[in-house]
Amino acid sequence: xxxxxxxxxxxxxxxxxxxxxxxxISQLVEPNTRVLDVGCGEGELLHWLALHKGVDARGVEIVxxxxxxxIARGVSVYQGDIDQGLADYPDDAFDYVILSxxxxxxxxxxxxxxxxxxxxxxxxxxxxxxxxxxxRLSHLWSGRAPQTKLFPHDWFDSPNIHFLxxxxxxxxxxxxxxxxxxxxxxxxxxxVRIFPxxxxxxxxxxxxx
Amino acid sequence: MIVETxxxxxxxxxxxxxxxxxxxxxxxxxxxxxxxxxxNAILLLHAFSGDAHAAGISHDGGKPGWWDNxxxxxxxxxxxxxxxxCSNVLGGCKGTTGPASINPETGRPYGMSFPVISISDMVRLxxxxxxxxxxxxxxxxxxGSMGGMQVLEWAVAxxxxxACVIPIATxxxxxxxxxxxxxxxRQAIMAxxxxxEGDYYDxxxxxxxxxxxxxxxxxxxxxxxxxxxxxxRRFRTQEPLPDFSSVFEVESYLRYRxxxxxxxxxxxxxxxxxxxxxxxDITNGHGSLPVALERTQSRFLVISFTSDWLYPTYQSLxxxxxxxxxxxxxxxxxxxxxxxxxxxxxxxxxxxDLIRGFLSSTYRERVARAS
Numbered sequence: 001x002x003x004x005x006x007x008x009x010x011x012x013x014x015x016x017x018x019x020x021x022x023x024x025i026s027q028l029v030e031p032n033t034r035v036l037d038v039g040c041g042e043g044e045l046l047h048w049l050a051l052h053k054g055v056d057a058r059g060v061e062i063v064x065x066x067x068x069x070x071i072a073r074g075v076s077v078y079q080g081d082i083d084q085g086l087a088d089y090p091d092d093a094f095d096y097v098i099l100s101x102x103x104x105x106x107x108x109x110x111x112x113x114x115x116x117x118x119x120x121x122x123x124x125x126x127x128x129x130x131x132x133x134x135x136r137l138s139h140l141w142s143g144r145a146p147q148t149k150l151f152p153h154d155w156f157d158s159p160n161i162h163f164l165x166x167x168x169x170x171x172x173x174x175x176x177x178x179x180x181x182x183x184x185x186x187x188x189x190x191x192v193r194i195f196p197x198x199x200x201x202x203x204x205x206x207x208x209x
Numbered sequence: 210m211i212v213e214t215x216x217x218x219x220x221x222x223x224x225x226x227x228x229x230x231x232x233x234x235x236x237x238x239x240x241x242x243x244x245x246x247x248x249n250a251i252l253l254l255h256a257f258s259g260d261a262h263a264a265g266i267s268h269d270g271g272k273p274g275w276w277d278n279x280x281x282x283x284x285x286x287x288x289x290x291x292x293x294x295c296s297n298v299l300g301g302c303k304g305t306t307g308p309a310s311i312n313p314e315t316g317r318p319y320g321m322s323f324p325v326i327s328i329s330d331m332v333r334l335x336x337x338x339x340x341x342x343x344x345x346x347x348x349x350x351x352x353g354s355m356g357g358m359q360v361l362e363w364a365v366a367x368x369x370x371x372a373c374v375i376p377i378a379t380x381x382x383x384x385x386x387x388x389x390x391x392x393x394x395r396q397a398i399m400a401x402x403x404x405x406e407g408d409y410y411d412x413x414x415x416x417x418x419x420x421x422x423x424x425x426x427x428x429x430x431x432x433x434x435x436x437x438x439x440x441x442r443r444f445r446t447q448e449p450l451p452d453f454s455s456v457f458e459v460e461s462y463l464r465y466r467x468x469x470x471x472x473x474x475x476x477x478x479x480x481x482x483x484x485x486x487x488x489x490d491i492t493n494g495h496g497s498l499p500v501a502l503e504r505t506q507s508r509f510l511v512i513s514f515t516s517d518w519l520y521p522t523y524q525s526l527x528x529x530x531x532x533x534x535x536x537x538x539x540x541x542x543x544x545x546x547x548x549x550x551x552x553x554x555x556x557x558x559x560x561x562d563l564i565r566g567f568l569s570s571t572y573r574e575r576v577a578r579a580s
Contacts, residue, residue: 058538067542072562074570076508076540078529088533 039102043070131165210265236304241288254352260303308477321407394422420467432549
């Protein structure tokens, strides 16, 4: 596994996309490739990738109003459920499948990850790190379900149904024999180099079968 | 925008049934200007009872087009940007050759001697028109309901001739329920003694049968919600009496729409066109939907509506699923509407945003590729 990539420019597209994981993902994707963004929201990332990197951009999103805005942006988005949304695609249909800030919300994360690696050469997965020190402290001090900047929801209305840490994801990748091509750890706009499981708010992984 | 329907005559058209129809007239309208590269042309395909008059105000009757809310300057099909074409379908009664046209061999209207036509015959004729207008590749082909079936046929039959396609509230083939409703309409017409085996052109037309057929049609175009909202249980007459003289508003509306239809539609066209819809199956000759759609090269935007029970979302999803299975470029959205199947004609706000964005990104790509 490679360490934090020093050659990555830090958020060049943050102004456009407003999220540091998008800024990294937009740099990880090679030009003129086929990209599927699962849980693509309003298609901002795909739109940017299509415009600036000439990618063949597709998306899956469940919320109708977001699908409408994505299509109105000119991005080919399919309105459907992520847990089943990948089943129709043939094997190796894409060069990259992106799952950004959504893994913790899907019902069957392992099934989704396996499907991603079936339909694509590479999966780019970004998720909030439940191992971040603020989460640990919040839980330790309050004795209640943690509420932090990263996980702001009350337990009863949180969209998050799986709470994973960077170590958890690495363990799963190793168990499934996936190759982690890159791992980037982010805190705000900056990359984290030491103790990522404690210090990183978000982990971005590029994995291959 | 005052518009006028034009007519072009072609020597002949070979039909799927083996007959060569000759000659064939096509009624059409155009809006906007074709650009120098010929790359901004959009063909609109009307639904069952539509015609070539899609937009603007007709110069004779002063009537707005059937998709006037979607076609025009600044609208979804922006005529300041695109060159938009719409023609009346083969078998129709609004200027294109159909059963009411004169058979040159007999000097009398075809009636039931008109050959059985198909959706692909309609599309073959549209291709002739598009060629005649000097367009080799359309930017888009779009339409709802039966128009959507023609859209699918375009994408499969002429994959290189259209950059993107927009099938709305449609299906790759009719279900038993859809065939059943059409059959009720046909039987209503044929049961009318004035139908005379289709030979009524110099007599009284089968007005009662045709208007009942239209009444059934209108019920299927609306939804339970939209009918409740529009009519509820309100009476037309002020004091409802317990007899047949009392008329619910919904009854009065259906009768009005039925009788109005008789003035503008030919009963034999009703028979021929509904039959073409029922017999349409895009998988014919291909074996399966994925195999049929694998031929396509266009970008797809598939739209359905939540309350459309005549062409339910599952039928759109079958198309979308087959396209994704062959890794074709497809966008799909089910829009929220209470208007039932009519939504694509009347509830056009969100549909406009989708189509505008989809068209402009396709057009941008096309211009970028050409330069």
